[in-house]
Amino acid sequence: MSDYKAKVENVFSDLVSQKRIPHAVLIEGSDKELLNYAVMYLSMYAVCKESFRPCTVCNSCKKAMDNTHPDIYTPKLSGKTNIISVEAVRELIKDASIIPNESDTKVFILKDVDKCMAEISQNAFLKILEEPPQSTLFILTASNSKKLLSTILSRVQVFSLNTENIIDEQTSKLAKDIISGILSVSELELMYASAKLNSRPVFKETLNLVSEYLRQGLSCAVGCDNESETARLISKKLTKSRIIKLIELCSKATIRADRNVNMNLLCTWLCSELRRISWQR
Ligand SMILES: [Zn+2]
Structure with missing residues (x-):
């Protein structure tokens, strides 16, 4: 269990040590469990109020873990295919302009963007990546980042959780x-x-x-x-x-x-x- 936690911490160690919160991050990986933990870890990092973030034990971290933090948002998925529609993206853009409730940063989580976001939604989303409001962190996940628009890719910091297929x-x-x-x-x-x-x-x-x-x-x-x-x-x-x-x-x-x-x-x-x-x- 702790194996994948260590892996995630290692991937984000540079980011965390800089004590800086980026505007947009794309986490690429094929292992769902690993991806979910990485998303949670980064969300905690963004909302945690301790000096060594994420502390994983403060109230903010706990809320992030329980999915109850008021400043962590996930857009509604629509249709049978669970897509992030243009309307959902517009709503998200509106939300992002409002200042956070409890923490210093507002977090937006968009999962499986290579599967859930059509080009039209990606283009709508691009607007906010071009001029991100202060104190927001967009966390995107994808199993294959190559399927995303290059304009999106150039505006996010990409972290890969994929390991080489070495069979030991x-x-x-x-x-x-x-x-x-x-x-x-x-x-x-x-x-x-x-x-x-x-x-x-x-x-x-x-x-x-x-x-x-x-x-x-x-x-x-x-x-x-x-x-x-x-x-x-x-x-x-x-x-x-x-x-x-x-x-x-x-x-x-x-x-x-x-x-x-x-x-x-x-x-x-x-x-x-x-x-x-x-x-x-
Ligand atoms: Zn904390």
Whole structure:
């Protein structure tokens, strides 16, 4: 848990040490949990009244955490697709000209702007970025900043939470243990391996890799050459339809991990589902 907190603090350490609040920040990242924490961290930084901000314990910080701070705004999303409409942007611009209630800074949070803001809304929003009112902080998030207008990008300070896709040895070993647990006659091996997936990032990374091995196994099963021993083993021991079901299970489990579920329960569920699919008669 504290792992991602440390990561966020590290990303913003320069900003925080300058004790300056920028007008607009774009946080880029694909991990929702990490993004949400980063947004909360910056909001606390903006409204906290202690000298070492964010203190995370004062009243202002607590309100930011509970989403009850009167100076932290999120625009209303409209329609089935949850878009930030031009009207919502205009409203926000109006709001931004009013001075804050409790804190020295007013915070506006606009999430997933690469998905929620059409060009027309981005253009409307651009106006306020060109002449930002004093004491406002706009926090934008996106999974892919390249999808935004360059005029927006040039007016925000971009922070990236994306890490390179380096697969470390530990993840690779764990993924192989899971595969060998799936293929093993005894259930114990899979139980041991899946119990190690109890942290969310490890869970997601490992399952991603398990899924990759399964795909290689599938391509082996349909006659493609594959040098990997793991892939060959999978294709020998599992039918194609089972491999496909296992791949589907991996993506389903990853989606579940993104919701705020109990990781131990998720691991137990995954273990029994992997077992059921591989060994069902
Ligand atoms: Zn505080």
